[in-house]
Amino acid sequence: MVKNKISIHNKSDKPDNIVLKENEIIERCLEIENHLPNFMKDFFLYLKSGVALSTRLAYLEDVLFFCKYLVTESNLTEADSTKLISINEFNQITAKDINRFLGDYCSRYTMENGEYIKVIENRNRALARKKSTLSVLFKFLYRDEIIEKNITDGFNPIRLPKPQPDAIKRLEIDEVARMLDIIDNGSTFTDKEKIYWEKTKYRDKAIIILFVTYGLRVSELQQLNISSFNFNRGDFKIYRKRGKEVLMPLNKTCEKVIKEYITQQRSPDHSLDDIDKDALFLSLQNKRMTIRAIRNLVKKYTSLALGTSRDNGYSPHKLRATAATSLIQQGFSIYDVQNLLDHDNVTTTQLYAAHKKDVKREIVKNFEWLDEI
Known part of the structure; x- marks a missing residue:
C-alpha cells in the first residue's frame, strides 16, 4: 500500500x-x-x-x-x-x-x-x-x-563492565589537527576521491568542527537547519534528548566554517525540495544528510587521522568524547563540560576528567620543597 x-x-x-x-x-x-x-x-x-x-x-x-x-x-x-x-x-x-x-x-x-x-x-x-x-x-x-x-x-x-577512563576512545589534539589538515588539502586522497572531496570539503569541515567543539550527538547535528543559527546573536538552537530545546553559543571558528559552507558549497534553495530547503547539511543528491552518511563521513576522516583502516575509524560518539576530554584538558570544570554535553550524571563527565592525571604528574614534578632536589 x-x-x-x-x-x-x-x-x-x-x-x-x-x-x-x-x-x-x-x-x-x-x-x-x-x-x-x-x-x-x-x-x-x-x-x-x-x-x-x-x-x-x-x-x-x-x-x-x-x-x-x-x-x-x-x-x-x-x-x-x-x-x-x-x-x-x-x-x-x-x-x-x-x-x-x-x-x-x-x-x-x-x-x-x-x-x-x-x-x-x-x-x-x-x-x-x-x-x-x-x-x-x-x-x-x-x-x-x-x-x-x-x-x-x-x-x-x-x-x-565498569567504564575505565583509559579505555575511552577519543582523538588527541594533534590527531584532530591532522584530520582538519586532511579535509583542507585532500592530500591523502586518490585522484578519483579528490573529485568527491572537492564537492564536500567545506561541508565536511563544518561537520567535524561542530562535533569536536560542542560534542554534539549525531542526531542533534543531523537535525540542524539554517534557521537554527542566529549569526547576529551568535548562537544556534539544538534539540536534545527528551525534546529539550537548548541555545548554544557560536564561536568564531564555527561561524566561519558554517558560513563558508553555506556560501561556497551548499546548493541554493531554488534547487531543493521544500522539505530540504532549511536543512543545513545536504548530500550530493541535495537531500538532508542521513545519520548513516554522517557516521560514514566521520569514520572516513578519523581513520585517515589515525592512520588505520576505514573499519577502525571512530564513530561520532568518539568525537563527543574528544570534545569532552579536550575541554577538561584546557582547564574547564567538569560541571561546565557536563552542562555543555548534556550529561545526565556528572560521573559520566568525570570519566573524561581522569585523563588529566598526566597534568597532575607535571604539577607535582615541578613543585619541589627541597632546593637540593
Missing part, C-alpha cells in the same frame, strides 16, 4: 524536520502496539506519557521481541500470534522463564533473512537493556493488578 504524502501543520516551536522525525517514530510505535496483546494498552499509555519518544520505541521493540519468543520459541503460550497471547498465560510466566530467555536465548539466536540465516550475539549491555524493559513491563502489570505476582526480584543480575 502506498502511503499518503504527509502534510505538516506545525504550530509548535519545533522545526518541521523534527516534527516529521517524531511522527515517524510515533507511527512505528503504533504499528508495534497493534501486534501486542490488548491487556498491555495501559502500559502503552504509560510509555507514551512517562518516557522519551526514542525510549518508548526501544521498549516496545523489546516487548515485541519477547512476545515473538513466547510464540515461536517457547511452550509458555498456545497463541499463534503475539496479539493473541492471553493474560492468563502472562500470569504464569516466572522469573526462571525470564532468566532462560535472557541468558539462554537472547545471548545468541538466529534470524532468517531471505535465503540467509543471520546469527545474532548480544553482549551484556544489550541483555541488560532487555532485562530493564521486562522489569518495567512486569512491574507495571503487577501494579495495575493485571498479573498476580511481582516476579522481577527473581531476575538474575547482569554484570556490566
Whole structure:
C-alpha cells in the first residue's frame, strides 16, 4: 500500500524536520502496539506519557521481541500470534522463564533473512537493556493488578563492565589537527576521491568542527537547519534528548566554517525540495544528510587521522568524547563540560576528567620543597 504524502501543520516551536522525525517514530510505535496483546494498552499509555519518544520505541521493540519468543520459541503460550497471547498465560510466566530467555536465548539466536540465516550475539549491555524493559513491563502489570505476582526480584543480575577512563576512545589534539589538515588539502586522497572531496570539503569541515567543539550527538547535528543559527546573536538552537530545546553559543571558528559552507558549497534553495530547503547539511543528491552518511563521513576522516583502516575509524560518539576530554584538558570544570554535553550524571563527565592525571604528574614534578632536589 502506498502511503499518503504527509502534510505538516506545525504550530509548535519545533522545526518541521523534527516534527516529521517524531511522527515517524510515533507511527512505528503504533504499528508495534497493534501486534501486542490488548491487556498491555495501559502500559502503552504509560510509555507514551512517562518516557522519551526514542525510549518508548526501544521498549516496545523489546516487548515485541519477547512476545515473538513466547510464540515461536517457547511452550509458555498456545497463541499463534503475539496479539493473541492471553493474560492468563502472562500470569504464569516466572522469573526462571525470564532468566532462560535472557541468558539462554537472547545471548545468541538466529534470524532468517531471505535465503540467509543471520546469527545474532548480544553482549551484556544489550541483555541488560532487555532485562530493564521486562522489569518495567512486569512491574507495571503487577501494579495495575493485571498479573498476580511481582516476579522481577527473581531476575538474575547482569554484570556490566565498569567504564575505565583509559579505555575511552577519543582523538588527541594533534590527531584532530591532522584530520582538519586532511579535509583542507585532500592530500591523502586518490585522484578519483579528490573529485568527491572537492564537492564536500567545506561541508565536511563544518561537520567535524561542530562535533569536536560542542560534542554534539549525531542526531542533534543531523537535525540542524539554517534557521537554527542566529549569526547576529551568535548562537544556534539544538534539540536534545527528551525534546529539550537548548541555545548554544557560536564561536568564531564555527561561524566561519558554517558560513563558508553555506556560501561556497551548499546548493541554493531554488534547487531543493521544500522539505530540504532549511536543512543545513545536504548530500550530493541535495537531500538532508542521513545519520548513516554522517557516521560514514566521520569514520572516513578519523581513520585517515589515525592512520588505520576505514573499519577502525571512530564513530561520532568518539568525537563527543574528544570534545569532552579536550575541554577538561584546557582547564574547564567538569560541571561546565557536563552542562555543555548534556550529561545526565556528572560521573559520566568525570570519566573524561581522569585523563588529566598526566597534568597532575607535571604539577607535582615541578613543585619541589627541597632546593637540593
